[in-house]
Amino acid sequence: MNTQNVNVKTATQDPPKRWVKDQRAFANQELGRFVVKYTAYSVRGVFSTHHRYFIFAKSRLDAAFKFGLLAPKESDFVVDAVDVQVPIQDVCISTTGYHFAVDADQWRCLENGEFVEVTSDGDIWNADRTYTLPLYGHLQQYHC
Incomplete structure:
Protein backbone atom coordinates (compact mmCIF):
# COMPACT_ATOMS: atom_id res chain seq x y z
CA MET A 1 0.00 0.00 0.00
CA ASN A 2 1.43 3.33 -1.10
CA THR A 3 0.76 6.21 1.29
CA GLN A 4 1.86 9.81 1.15
CA ASN A 5 2.01 12.46 3.78
CA VAL A 6 -0.19 15.34 2.67
CA ASN A 7 -0.45 18.62 4.50
CA VAL A 8 -4.18 19.34 4.52
CA LYS A 9 -3.72 23.10 5.02
CA THR A 10 -1.50 23.60 1.97
CA ALA A 11 -3.27 21.04 -0.21
CA THR A 12 -6.56 22.96 -0.10
CA GLN A 13 -5.13 26.45 -0.66
CA ASP A 14 -5.58 28.19 -3.98
CA PRO A 15 -2.44 29.00 -5.90
CA PRO A 16 -1.15 32.52 -5.23
CA LYS A 17 -2.63 35.28 -7.39
CA ARG A 18 -0.45 36.93 -9.99
CA TRP A 19 -1.05 40.68 -9.88
CA VAL A 20 -0.82 42.54 -13.17
CA LYS A 21 0.04 46.20 -13.83
CA ASP A 22 0.28 45.93 -17.62
CA GLN A 23 -2.84 47.20 -19.33
CA ARG A 24 -1.87 45.55 -22.63
CA ALA A 25 -2.64 42.12 -21.13
CA PHE A 26 -6.35 42.92 -21.51
CA ALA A 27 -8.59 44.07 -24.34
CA ASN A 28 -8.53 47.86 -24.42
CA GLN A 29 -9.41 50.85 -26.55
CA GLU A 30 -8.63 54.55 -26.64
CA LEU A 31 -11.28 56.53 -24.80
CA GLY A 32 -11.57 59.77 -22.90
CA ARG A 33 -14.21 61.06 -20.52
CA PHE A 34 -16.08 64.11 -21.76
CA VAL A 35 -18.62 66.49 -20.26
CA VAL A 36 -21.44 67.47 -22.62
CA LYS A 37 -22.92 70.78 -21.46
CA TYR A 38 -26.35 71.45 -22.89
CA THR A 39 -29.43 73.61 -22.48
CA ALA A 40 -32.84 71.94 -22.33
CA TYR A 41 -35.95 73.95 -23.13
CA SER A 42 -39.45 73.41 -21.76
CA VAL A 43 -42.22 72.20 -24.06
CA ARG A 44 -43.70 75.69 -24.40
CA GLY A 45 -40.32 77.39 -24.43
CA VAL A 46 -41.09 79.36 -21.27
CA PHE A 47 -37.94 78.33 -19.38
CA SER A 48 -34.65 76.58 -19.95
CA THR A 49 -32.29 74.60 -17.73
CA HIS A 50 -28.57 73.95 -18.04
CA HIS A 51 -27.29 70.40 -17.64
CA ARG A 52 -24.10 68.34 -17.80
CA TYR A 53 -23.79 64.78 -19.02
CA PHE A 54 -20.65 62.67 -18.57
CA ILE A 55 -19.82 60.23 -21.33
CA PHE A 56 -16.90 58.09 -22.56
CA ALA A 57 -16.00 58.70 -26.19
CA LYS A 58 -13.14 58.73 -28.68
CA SER A 59 -13.35 62.47 -29.42
CA ARG A 60 -15.45 65.57 -28.67
CA LEU A 61 -17.50 64.99 -31.80
CA ASP A 62 -18.05 61.35 -30.83
CA ALA A 63 -19.19 62.49 -27.36
CA ALA A 64 -21.74 64.93 -28.83
CA PHE A 65 -22.97 62.26 -31.25
CA LYS A 66 -23.37 59.63 -28.51
CA PHE A 67 -25.20 62.17 -26.35
CA GLY A 68 -27.60 62.88 -29.21
CA LEU A 69 -28.37 59.17 -29.52
CA LEU A 70 -29.00 58.85 -25.76
CA ALA A 71 -31.09 62.01 -25.35
CA PRO A 72 -34.89 61.62 -25.26
CA LYS A 73 -36.39 62.27 -28.70
CA GLU A 74 -39.18 64.47 -27.27
CA SER A 75 -36.81 66.89 -25.56
CA ASP A 76 -35.62 70.12 -27.15
CA PHE A 77 -31.98 70.77 -26.33
CA VAL A 78 -28.91 72.54 -27.63
CA VAL A 79 -25.37 71.30 -26.98
CA ASP A 80 -23.40 74.30 -25.72
CA ALA A 81 -19.96 72.74 -25.24
CA VAL A 82 -18.07 69.46 -24.94
CA ASP A 83 -15.18 69.59 -22.48
CA VAL A 84 -12.50 67.00 -21.80
CA GLN A 85 -12.59 65.69 -18.23
CA VAL A 86 -10.15 62.76 -18.65
CA PRO A 87 -7.80 62.89 -21.68
CA ILE A 88 -7.95 60.16 -24.29
CA GLN A 89 -5.96 57.14 -23.13
CA ASP A 90 -5.96 53.36 -23.34
CA VAL A 91 -8.88 52.09 -21.27
CA CYS A 92 -9.99 48.55 -20.36
CA ILE A 93 -13.73 47.99 -20.09
CA SER A 94 -14.95 45.37 -17.62
CA THR A 95 -17.72 42.87 -18.30
CA THR A 96 -20.11 45.07 -16.29
CA GLY A 97 -19.22 48.25 -18.19
CA TYR A 98 -16.78 49.95 -15.83
CA HIS A 99 -13.72 51.68 -17.32
CA PHE A 100 -10.25 51.05 -15.89
CA ALA A 101 -6.84 52.56 -16.64
CA VAL A 102 -3.39 52.20 -15.14
CA ASP A 103 -2.54 55.47 -13.44
CA ALA A 104 0.85 55.87 -11.68
CA ASP A 105 1.36 52.08 -11.70
CA GLN A 106 -2.07 51.45 -10.11
CA TRP A 107 -5.36 50.39 -11.65
CA ARG A 108 -8.06 53.05 -11.23
CA CYS A 109 -11.78 52.99 -12.00
CA LEU A 110 -12.54 56.07 -14.11
CA GLU A 111 -16.17 56.28 -12.96
CA ASN A 112 -15.45 56.77 -9.26
CA GLY A 113 -11.66 57.05 -8.92
CA GLU A 114 -11.32 53.91 -6.77
CA PHE A 115 -7.95 52.16 -6.93
CA VAL A 116 -8.14 48.40 -7.46
CA ASP A 128 -5.69 45.78 -0.14
CA ARG A 129 -6.02 42.50 -2.08
CA THR A 130 -8.35 41.00 0.52
CA TYR A 131 -11.50 40.35 -1.54
CA THR A 132 -12.84 40.49 -5.09
CA LEU A 133 -15.21 43.20 -6.25
CA PRO A 134 -17.99 41.43 -8.17
CA LEU A 135 -19.72 44.73 -9.01
CA TYR A 136 -16.86 45.54 -11.38
CA GLY A 137 -16.97 42.16 -13.14
CA HIS A 138 -13.64 41.21 -14.70
CA LEU A 139 -11.43 42.30 -17.58
CA GLN A 140 -11.27 40.36 -20.81
CA GLN A 141 -7.84 39.00 -21.67
CA TYR A 142 -6.28 40.23 -24.89
CA HIS A 143 -5.95 37.54 -27.55
CA CYS A 144 -3.87 38.08 -30.70
Whole structure:
Protein backbone atom coordinates (compact mmCIF):
# COMPACT_ATOMS: atom_id res chain seq x y z
CA MET A 1 0.00 0.00 0.00
CA ASN A 2 1.43 3.33 -1.10
CA THR A 3 0.76 6.21 1.29
CA GLN A 4 1.86 9.81 1.15
CA ASN A 5 2.01 12.46 3.78
CA VAL A 6 -0.19 15.34 2.67
CA ASN A 7 -0.45 18.62 4.50
CA VAL A 8 -4.18 19.34 4.52
CA LYS A 9 -3.72 23.10 5.02
CA THR A 10 -1.50 23.60 1.97
CA ALA A 11 -3.27 21.04 -0.21
CA THR A 12 -6.56 22.96 -0.10
CA GLN A 13 -5.13 26.45 -0.66
CA ASP A 14 -5.58 28.19 -3.98
CA PRO A 15 -2.44 29.00 -5.90
CA PRO A 16 -1.15 32.52 -5.23
CA LYS A 17 -2.63 35.28 -7.39
CA ARG A 18 -0.45 36.93 -9.99
CA TRP A 19 -1.05 40.68 -9.88
CA VAL A 20 -0.82 42.54 -13.17
CA LYS A 21 0.04 46.20 -13.83
CA ASP A 22 0.28 45.93 -17.62
CA GLN A 23 -2.84 47.20 -19.33
CA ARG A 24 -1.87 45.55 -22.63
CA ALA A 25 -2.64 42.12 -21.13
CA PHE A 26 -6.35 42.92 -21.51
CA ALA A 27 -8.59 44.07 -24.34
CA ASN A 28 -8.53 47.86 -24.42
CA GLN A 29 -9.41 50.85 -26.55
CA GLU A 30 -8.63 54.55 -26.64
CA LEU A 31 -11.28 56.53 -24.80
CA GLY A 32 -11.57 59.77 -22.90
CA ARG A 33 -14.21 61.06 -20.52
CA PHE A 34 -16.08 64.11 -21.76
CA VAL A 35 -18.62 66.49 -20.26
CA VAL A 36 -21.44 67.47 -22.62
CA LYS A 37 -22.92 70.78 -21.46
CA TYR A 38 -26.35 71.45 -22.89
CA THR A 39 -29.43 73.61 -22.48
CA ALA A 40 -32.84 71.94 -22.33
CA TYR A 41 -35.95 73.95 -23.13
CA SER A 42 -39.45 73.41 -21.76
CA VAL A 43 -42.22 72.20 -24.06
CA ARG A 44 -43.70 75.69 -24.40
CA GLY A 45 -40.32 77.39 -24.43
CA VAL A 46 -41.09 79.36 -21.27
CA PHE A 47 -37.94 78.33 -19.38
CA SER A 48 -34.65 76.58 -19.95
CA THR A 49 -32.29 74.60 -17.73
CA HIS A 50 -28.57 73.95 -18.04
CA HIS A 51 -27.29 70.40 -17.64
CA ARG A 52 -24.10 68.34 -17.80
CA TYR A 53 -23.79 64.78 -19.02
CA PHE A 54 -20.65 62.67 -18.57
CA ILE A 55 -19.82 60.23 -21.33
CA PHE A 56 -16.90 58.09 -22.56
CA ALA A 57 -16.00 58.70 -26.19
CA LYS A 58 -13.14 58.73 -28.68
CA SER A 59 -13.35 62.47 -29.42
CA ARG A 60 -15.45 65.57 -28.67
CA LEU A 61 -17.50 64.99 -31.80
CA ASP A 62 -18.05 61.35 -30.83
CA ALA A 63 -19.19 62.49 -27.36
CA ALA A 64 -21.74 64.93 -28.83
CA PHE A 65 -22.97 62.26 -31.25
CA LYS A 66 -23.37 59.63 -28.51
CA PHE A 67 -25.20 62.17 -26.35
CA GLY A 68 -27.60 62.88 -29.21
CA LEU A 69 -28.37 59.17 -29.52
CA LEU A 70 -29.00 58.85 -25.76
CA ALA A 71 -31.09 62.01 -25.35
CA PRO A 72 -34.89 61.62 -25.26
CA LYS A 73 -36.39 62.27 -28.70
CA GLU A 74 -39.18 64.47 -27.27
CA SER A 75 -36.81 66.89 -25.56
CA ASP A 76 -35.62 70.12 -27.15
CA PHE A 77 -31.98 70.77 -26.33
CA VAL A 78 -28.91 72.54 -27.63
CA VAL A 79 -25.37 71.30 -26.98
CA ASP A 80 -23.40 74.30 -25.72
CA ALA A 81 -19.96 72.74 -25.24
CA VAL A 82 -18.07 69.46 -24.94
CA ASP A 83 -15.18 69.59 -22.48
CA VAL A 84 -12.50 67.00 -21.80
CA GLN A 85 -12.59 65.69 -18.23
CA VAL A 86 -10.15 62.76 -18.65
CA PRO A 87 -7.80 62.89 -21.68
CA ILE A 88 -7.95 60.16 -24.29
CA GLN A 89 -5.96 57.14 -23.13
CA ASP A 90 -5.96 53.36 -23.34
CA VAL A 91 -8.88 52.09 -21.27
CA CYS A 92 -9.99 48.55 -20.36
CA ILE A 93 -13.73 47.99 -20.09
CA SER A 94 -14.95 45.37 -17.62
CA THR A 95 -17.72 42.87 -18.30
CA THR A 96 -20.11 45.07 -16.29
CA GLY A 97 -19.22 48.25 -18.19
CA TYR A 98 -16.78 49.95 -15.83
CA HIS A 99 -13.72 51.68 -17.32
CA PHE A 100 -10.25 51.05 -15.89
CA ALA A 101 -6.84 52.56 -16.64
CA VAL A 102 -3.39 52.20 -15.14
CA ASP A 103 -2.54 55.47 -13.44
CA ALA A 104 0.85 55.87 -11.68
CA ASP A 105 1.36 52.08 -11.70
CA GLN A 106 -2.07 51.45 -10.11
CA TRP A 107 -5.36 50.39 -11.65
CA ARG A 108 -8.06 53.05 -11.23
CA CYS A 109 -11.78 52.99 -12.00
CA LEU A 110 -12.54 56.07 -14.11
CA GLU A 111 -16.17 56.28 -12.96
CA ASN A 112 -15.45 56.77 -9.26
CA GLY A 113 -11.66 57.05 -8.92
CA GLU A 114 -11.32 53.91 -6.77
CA PHE A 115 -7.95 52.16 -6.93
CA VAL A 116 -8.14 48.40 -7.46
CA GLU A 117 -5.83 45.45 -8.14
CA VAL A 118 -6.17 43.13 -11.13
CA THR A 119 -5.03 39.51 -11.39
CA SER A 120 -3.61 37.93 -14.53
CA ASP A 121 -6.95 36.23 -15.23
CA GLY A 122 -8.82 39.58 -15.12
CA ASP A 123 -10.39 39.40 -11.65
CA ILE A 124 -10.73 42.78 -9.96
CA TRP A 125 -9.84 43.02 -6.26
CA ASN A 126 -9.89 45.81 -3.69
CA ALA A 127 -6.67 47.81 -3.23
CA ASP A 128 -5.69 45.78 -0.14
CA ARG A 129 -6.02 42.50 -2.08
CA THR A 130 -8.35 41.00 0.52
CA TYR A 131 -11.50 40.35 -1.54
CA THR A 132 -12.84 40.49 -5.09
CA LEU A 133 -15.21 43.20 -6.25
CA PRO A 134 -17.99 41.43 -8.17
CA LEU A 135 -19.72 44.73 -9.01
CA TYR A 136 -16.86 45.54 -11.38
CA GLY A 137 -16.97 42.16 -13.14
CA HIS A 138 -13.64 41.21 -14.70
CA LEU A 139 -11.43 42.30 -17.58
CA GLN A 140 -11.27 40.36 -20.81
CA GLN A 141 -7.84 39.00 -21.67
CA TYR A 142 -6.28 40.23 -24.89
CA HIS A 143 -5.95 37.54 -27.55
CA CYS A 144 -3.87 38.08 -30.70
